[in-house]
Amino acid sequence: xxxxxxxxxxxxxxxxxxxxxxxxxxxxxxxxxxxxxxxxxxxxxxxxxxxxxxxxxxxxxxxxxxxxxxxxxxxxxxxx
Numbered sequence: 001x002x003x004x005x006x007x008x009x010x011x012x013x014x015x016x017x018x019x020x021x022x023x024x025x026x027x028x029x030x031x032x033x034x035x036x037x038x039x040x041x042x043x044x045x046x047x048x049x050x051x052x053x054x055x056x057x058x059x060x061x062x063x064x065x066x067x068x069x070x071x072x073x074x075x076x077x078x079x080x
Contacts, residue, residue: 006066007033011050020054021067036061 005027010019028036040056041048057063 003027004066007063009037009050009053018050018070019068020050020065022054022057022063023066024061024063 002025004023004025007022007024007028008019009022010017012018036057037053039060040053043056044052054063054065058065
């Protein structure tokens with residue numbers, strides 16, 4: 001049975017908080033993982049978000065997504 005190592009990418013706070021847990025068969029120390037994330041940010045200059053980083057990690061390092069928690073944003077108010 002293969003071991004999988006979990007890595008968390010998060011952004012925002014409170015109602016705007018979201019996180020993605022990615023997994024990989026290889027164990028990376030925090031510095032190496034942070035370097036990969038910074039590569040993703042340099043690869044796509046301008047506005048970059050968590051989704052862009054996750055896509056980069058999947059495409060370049062073969063990570064897999066294990067869990068996504070997205071912030072809930074109401075787009076309308078229903079009056080009662």
